[in-house]
Each structure stands twice: as structure tokens, then as C-alpha cells.
Amino acid sequence: MFAVEVNNLRKEFFRRDATRTHMRRRRRRVAALEGVTFTMERGECVAILGQNGSGKSTLVRLLSTLLLPDGGSARIFGHDVVKESRPVQRLVNRVSVEASFFKKMSSEENLAYAARFYGIPPSVTKTAIPEILERVGFPAGRRHEPMENLSRGMQQKVALARALLTSPVLLLLDEPTTGLDPRSKLEVQDFIRDVWTSHDATILLCTHDLREAEVLADRVGILDRGRLIALDPAEVLKEQHDVETLEEAFFAATGRAFEEEEDEDAERGVFA
Amino acid sequence: MREAAATMRHEFIGLYGMLERNWYLIKRYAWWEVAFFFWTAANTLTIVFIAKGVVAEGGTVNLDRLTTILLIGAVIWSYLGIVFELLIETVAWERWEGTIEYTFMAPLTRAVHLLGTGLFAIGYGIVRASIVFAAIAAFFGLHMPNANFATAVVLLAVASISFVGIGMMTAVLPLISPEKGTQFGYVAQGLMLVVSGVYYPVSVLPEFMQWLAKISPATYALRGERSAILDGATIGSVWGDLWPMLLIGVISVPLGIWVFRRGELHAKRHGKLKRSG
Numbered sequence: 239m240f241a242v243e244v245n246n247l248r249k250e251f252f253r254r255d256a257t258r259t260h261m262r263r264r265r266r267r268v269a270a271l272e273g274v275t276f277t278m279e280r281g282e283c284v285a286i287l288g289q290n291g292s293g294k295s296t297l298v299r300l301l302s303t304l305l306l307p308d309g310g311s312a313r314i315f316g317h318d319v320v321k322e323s324r325p326v327q328r329l330v331n332r333v334s335v336e337a338s339f340f341k342k343m344s345s346e347e348n349l350a351y352a353a354r355f356y357g358i359p360p361s362v363t364k365t366a367i368p369e370i371l372e373r374v375g376f377p378a379g380r381r382h383e384p385m386e387n388l389s390r391g392m393q394q395k396v397a398l399a400r401a402l403l404t405s406p407v408l409l410l411l412d413e414p415t416t417g418l419d420p421r422s423k424l425e426v427q428d429f430i431r432d433v434w435t436s437h438d439a440t441i442l443l444c445t446h447d448l449r450e451a452e453v454l455a456d457r458v459g460i461l462d463r464g465r466l467i468a469l470d471p472a473e474v475l476k477e478q479h480d481v482e483t484l485e486e487a488f489f490a491a492t493g494r495a496f497e498e499e500e501d502e503d504a505e506r507g508v509f510a
Numbered sequence: 511m512r513e514a515a516a517t518m519r520h521e522f523i524g525l526y527g528m529l530e531r532n533w534y535l536i537k538r539y540a541w542w543e544v545a546f547f548f549w550t551a552a553n554t555l556t557i558v559f560i561a562k563g564v565v566a567e568g569g570t571v572n573l574d575r576l577t578t579i580l581l582i583g584a585v586i587w588s589y590l591g592i593v594f595e596l597l598i599e600t601v602a603w604e605r606w607e608g609t610i611e612y613t614f615m616a617p618l619t620r621a622v623h624l625l626g627t628g629l630f631a632i633g634y635g636i637v638r639a640s641i642v643f644a645a646i647a648a649f650f651g652l653h654m655p656n657a658n659f660a661t662a663v664v665l666l667a668v669a670s671i672s673f674v675g676i677g678m679m680t681a682v683l684p685l686i687s688p689e690k691g692t693q694f695g696y697v698a699q700g701l702m703l704v705v706s707g708v709y710y711p712v713s714v715l716p717e718f719m720q721w722l723a724k725i726s727p728a729t730y731a732l733r734g735e736r737s738a739i740l741d742g743a744t745i746g747s748v749w750g751d752l753w754p755m756l757l758i759g760v761i762s763v764p765l766g767i768w769v770f771r772r773g774e775l776h777a778k779r780h781g782k783l784k785r786s787g
Contacts, residue, residue, distance in 0.1 A: 251781050299784075302615045306778045327617035338608030340531075342538040351534065354527025355616035357520035384538070400612070 239316050241408060241440040242278035242301065246310035247271055249296050270296040272464040273310065280315075280407075283434050283441040284469070285455035287448065287488060293464040294444035295334075298412045301442070302332045314408055328356070331406035335413040337393035341386040345371065345396040348385060349403055356404040363403070370399045375425055391422030398429060402437075409433065411443045415450060423450075430454060448484045458484065462492045524618040528626025532596070535603075536634065547638065550591075554584040554646050557709065575740060577650055581643065582735050583708040586728065589639040589666070590673055590699055596631035597677035598695040600624065602684040611783050620774065621767050624681070628674035636666060656742035662735055664745055668755045669731035675762025676702070676727070682773030685782060702726050707733070727758045 249271040254264070271293045278284050288294045299305040301312055303323040311318060317325045339348045346367055353363045368378055374395040385393060394414065401409060411430065415423040427450060434441055434454075445451055451458050452472045459469035468475060468491050472484050479490035536543060561577040600623070604610035613623070647654070680698045683691030705719045706712070706728035712720055723729045734751035737743035745752070777783050 296781075299611075299781075302611075304611050304615050304778060304783055305781060306775065324617050324619075327615055330615070332612075332615065334611075336608050338612060340535065340538075340607050340609060343534050347531075347534045351527045351531035352612060352616070354523050354530060355613065355618045357523050357617075359523050360526075 239280075240277040240313070241280040241282065241315060242276075242442065243313040244274055244276050244297075244301075244310070245312070247274045247297075247300060247307055247312055248309035249293075249300060249305060249307050269464050271300070271307075274461075274464070274466045275310075276459065276466060276469050278440055278442065280440055281438055282457070283443065283455045284457050284459060285443040285445055285451035286459045286461050286466075287446060287451050287484075288444070288461035289446060289494075292461045294461055295412055296464075297461070298332060298334070298410045298442070298444055301408075302330050302410055303327055329407045330410060331401040331404050331408075332410040332412065333394075333397050333401045333414045335416045337390070337397040339385045339393065339396065342384050344382045344384055345376065345388070345399075346381040348396065349400055352400050353403050358403070366403060367399075370403055371396070374399045374402075374429055389422075391418050391425070394418060394422065394426060395429075398426065398433075402433060405437075407438075407440065409439050409441045411441060411445075413445055413447075414443075415445070415447060427454065448488065452484050460488060460491050467491055520617075521619060521622045524616075524622050525626045525629070527618075528623060529630050532627065532630040532634075547641070550588045550638070550642055551645060554581065554588065554642055555649070557581075557584040558646060558650065560709075574652060578647075578652055578654060578740055579736060580709055581646055581650075581652070582739060583732060584646075585639050585643045586732055586735065587699075587703055587708055588642060589635045590703065590728065591696075592635035592638060593628075593631045593670065593673045594677045594680055594695050594699050596634070597624070597627055597674065597681045598684060598692050600627045600681045602688075602692045605684060605688055605783075614774065614778075614783060620771055624678050624767060624770060625674075627681075628670075628677065631677070632667070632670045632674065635670075636663075639666075654739055657739045658742045658744060659738070661738035661743055661745050661748060665731060665734040665738060665748060665751065665755075668752055668759065669727055669734075671759030672727035672755055672762045675759060675764075675766040678763070678766025679769045681766075682770045685773045685777045688782075702728050705729070706731075724754075725758070727755045727762075730755045 248269070250267055250269045252265045253268055254266070274297065286294055286297065296305065300307055301314065301319060303319055303326055306320060313319070314326045314329055317329070319326050349367050350360070350363050358366070368381065371381055372378055376392060376395045376399065380388070385396070388396070398414070414430070415426050418426060430441065430443070431454060433439055443451065443454060456471065457469055458472045458475060460467050470478070475487040476482065476484065479487045481487050481490060558577055558580045561571070561573055561580055564571055564576065565573055601610065604613055676698070680695040683694045685691065687694070705715065705722040706726045707715070707723065708728070712723045712729060715723065730751040734743070734748040737748055
């Protein structure tokens with residue numbers, strides 16, 4: 239059984255144009271994912287590279303039951319994400335680019351109530367929360383401080399702790415290091431590696447950090463305008479395109495440089 | 511059997527999680543809660559002073575009775591406000607903080623999610639409404655020698671079931687419109703109370719509004735509360751108000767969960783859980 243089995247997955251959104259025709263704003267169909275197919279083995283780490291608006295976050299949201307697909311299927315350890323959402327939710331957790339928390343509440347409070355939603359009682363979180371915060375390098379003495387007092391890097395560590403507290407078998411990481419300073423970025427990457435090796439977790443890492451993808455993942459996928467155009471080990475991708483770096487491989491595969499992001503995002507208008 | 515027990519335990523822990531989270535929020539925003547309490551008290555005073563105004567204008571009324579009638583109306587209004595507000599914030603606040611996706615991807619049934627918020631809203635609402643009632647009654651030196659507070663609490667508890675059911679339906683509004691959905695919840699609250707005889711008997715309303723009053727749980731709550739506090743009605747004597755509220759509650763809670771679930775599916779289909787989506 240595959241850890242993740244995605245077959246011809248499609249998702250589209252409708253956006254209203256600013257211009258009006260006959261007093262009504264025209265609705266525009268925007269394809270966020272167009273027939274994405276891939277599988278992941280248990281314990282594998284796959285990185286999906288793509289520009290803003292390429293459909294990375296849409297893919298993560300579909301796998302974490304936050305969006306309903308318009309076609310195709312996705313299964314997590316054999317469970318369909320639409321028809322068997324509850325078992326999927328028990329197996330999956332996610333860390334996204336925004337470390338979303340109740341800002342006035344402390345990290346301990348945020349972790350405690352989130353753990354309850356996964357059936358973890360206070361008797362367990364009493365010891366588990368300080369332990370897991372220590373593991374992610376969060377100073378134990380600050381766990382009673384409101385989240386709003388913490389730096390972005392600290393908040394992202396708490397986000398990692400929130401995901402790990404529920405012992406997910408599949409960890410979905412959606413640009414977990416975007417916007418972090420270099421030191422925090424390295425710390426988070428080290429921790430992801432640690433979790434991967436020590437937790438028997440399967441990791442899907444969506445990123446636009448080429449080095450992060452190359453260093454952390456077994457295989458690297460390239461998602462371009464909603465289509466998965468490659469999925470191979472980084473070395474194979476480089477060999478296929480006869481180039482030295484992953485950036486060059488990306489350029490060769492998509493025909494565009496990695497920096498050409500803003501226009502893409504605005505034009506497609508899908509999840510970043 | 512063992513699996514069912516484990517599922518039950520999981521859901522109870524989840525329910526506790528909802529209560530725990532709301533308690534943390536109330537605690538962290540304690541000073542704002544105090545400020546809102548004074549606002550509610552001031553609002554209630556402006557309504558209750560109308561009784562004295564009627565006398566000052568030459569009206570001949572039983573001042574204590576009219577003051578108590580208005581006080582009950584104002585307190586029920588504020589109680590309903592708290593219940594609706596907390597339920598609407600189930601979505602609105604979480605969207606604001608960005609936590610909504612984490613809540614909606616957790617293995618928690620939507621019924622437990624909403625009932626947890628509803629239970630907290632009832633508990634917190636009863637405490638706050640009781641304090642406002644006692645404070646304003648003391649301010650006006652009201653005497654309620656016949657009051658049957660036990661019946662009043664039972665009536666409020668039963669009314670709360672249907673209030674929570676209707677509140678669940680309004681909680682879906684911020685999913686459909688993040689900008690205006692919350693405010694529309696207050697519109698629903700106002701519409702419900704205007705037909706329910708909040709400060710006047712339902713009999714003064716036009717006929718079509720009297721018909722609407724029949725399907726509003728607030729009508730029975732207000733009438734029952736007034737009977738209990740002014741005339742010392744027992745639970746048996748307010749049964750005529752209790753059973754319609756129970757009936758509306760039995761219908762409105764599952765309907766509320768169903769409506770919310772529809773809203774959730776709509777949001778998941780159109781990518782509306784994330785604010786920028």
C-alpha cells in the first residue's frame with residue numbers, strides 16, 4: 239500500500255474579473271491542479287518545487303481534506319480523502335507557511351487545545367508539550383508567553399511542535415521555512431530531517447527553496463501551472479536535462495526561471 | 511464495542527478541547543470582557559429607565575412590574591447576543607487568526623465542534639446574564655417577592671438548546687461572507703427578538719409578526735421567564751412554554767449542524783476556508 243496515491247487529481251477555482259459585462263462581472267475558470275498523478279512510499283520524503291501559484295498549496299489542502307477535488311482521487315494509506323476523511327485526518331498533520339495560532343494564547347495553550355481535537359487528554363499533554371517544545375528548540379521558560387510576543391522563527395517551531403504532537407504518519411509541509419532568517423531556517427530543516435529519520439514519518443514538502451528540496455528529499459517533483467511535469471531524485475533530474483544545478487533543471491523543465499513568480503501568481507490567482 | 515468506546519472517548523476529549531480553548535480566550539481577553547460587561551449593563555439601563563420615563567410622562571403603570579418586564583427583555587437580548595456571538599466566532603475569529611484550517615482538518619466531528627462552543631456559550635452566557643440581572647435589579651431596588659428562580663433557570667437552559675441550534679445556522683455566515691457574515695448574525699438576533707415580544711406583549715404586533723412569534727423560541731423564553739420571575743410560576747405551570755422550546759430545540763440543533771456542514775462543504779469546494787483563497 240502506498241502512503242500517498244494521487245491519481246489524475248484536478249481542482250479548479252472560479253474568480254470574478256474586475257471588468258463587468260452586461261452589469262455582471264465575468265467568472266473566470268482557473269485550473270489550480272490539472273491531472274496530477276504520483277505515489278509516495280511509506281517513509282519517503284518528496285519535495286514538490288513550484289513557483290507561487292503553481293498549485294503546491296492546493297495539493298497540500300486537498301490531501302489534508304481542506305479542499306474537495308473536482309476530479310481524480312487521492313488516497314492516504316488506502317483511505318480516500320473525500321469518502322474517508324476522518325481516518326485521513328487522524329493520519330495527517332500539516333505545517334504551513336503561516337504559523338497560525340490564537341495570538342493572545344500561549345504556545346502551551348495553543349498546543350493543548352489542538353491536541354484535544356486529536357483525542358489527546360490533559361494527562362498526556364502535561365508532559366508531552368514541554369518535551370516536544372524542547373525537541374524543536376523552543377525555550378521551555380517561554381511556553382506561557384502569548385504567541386504574539388514570539389519571533390516568526392519561534393512561532394514556526396511551535397507550529398512544528400503542534401504537528402508532531404499528534405504523531406502524524408504523513409506530514410505535509412507547505413513552505414515551512416519561507417520567511418525565516420537563515421539560522422531559524424537551518425534549525426527547522428535539521429528538525430525536519432530528525433523527524434523523518436526518527437519518526438518513521440512520510441513527508442511531502444512543498445517549497446520553492448531549491449537547496450532545501452535537494453538536501454531533504456528522496457525525490458523532487460516540479461509542479462508547473464498545476465501540472466506535475468517531473469518527479470525524480472534531484473540527481474536524475476539534473477542528468478535528464480544535462481545540467482549542473484537543480485535550478486537549471488527547473489528552468490529546462492518549465493522553460494522559465496525560478497524568479498518569474500509575481501506575474502504567474504497574479505495571472506492564475508490560485509492558492510500560493 | 512471497544513472501538514465505539516474509543517471513538518466516544520475521542521469525541522469527549524475533543525469537546526473538552528473546545529471548552530478549554532474558549533476558556534483560554536476569555537481568560538486572555540479578560541479586560542475586554544469587563545469592558546463588554548459594562549457596555550451590556552449600560553445598554554440594559556437605557557432600556558429599563560424607559561419604565562421610569564413612562565411614569566415621569568404621566569403614565570400610570572406598576573413601576574416595579576414594568577421595570578422587571580423590561581429588565582427580563584434586555585437580559586434575554588444580551589444572553590442571546592452572547593450565545594450567537596460565540597457561535598459566530600467559531601468561524602469568524604478562527605478565520606481572522608488563520609487557525610480555521612487546523613480546526614477543520616482535525617479528526618473532530620462538526621457536531622462536537624459546534625456543541626462544544628454552544629455549551630461554553632450557554633455556561634458563559636448564563637453567568638454574565640445573571641450578573642447583569644442582579645446588578646440592574648439592585649440598581650433599581652427591584653423587589654421580586656414571588657420570583658421562582660429555579661423555574662427561570664430551567665426555562666433559560668431549555669431555551670438555550672434552540673438558541674444554540676439557530677446560532678449554528680448563523681455561524682455559517684462568515685464562511686460565506688468573511689466581511690459581512692458576522693454582522694448578519696446580529697441581524698438574525700434582532701429579527702428573532704422583534705417578533706418575540708422582547709419589551710412588549712406579542713399581542714401588540716401585526717398578525718403576520720404574531721405568526722412568526724410562534725416559531726421563535728425567544729417568544730416562549732420571554733413569556734416563561736416573566737411568569738417565573740413576576741408571578742412565581744412553577745415548572746408545571748410553564749409547560750406550555752417549555753414544550754414548544756423543546757420541540758424547536760430538537761429540530762434546530764440537527765438542522766443547525768446540517769446547515770453548517772453544507773456551508774463547510776461549500777467552503778471546501780470553493781476554497782473559502784483560507785481568507786485569500
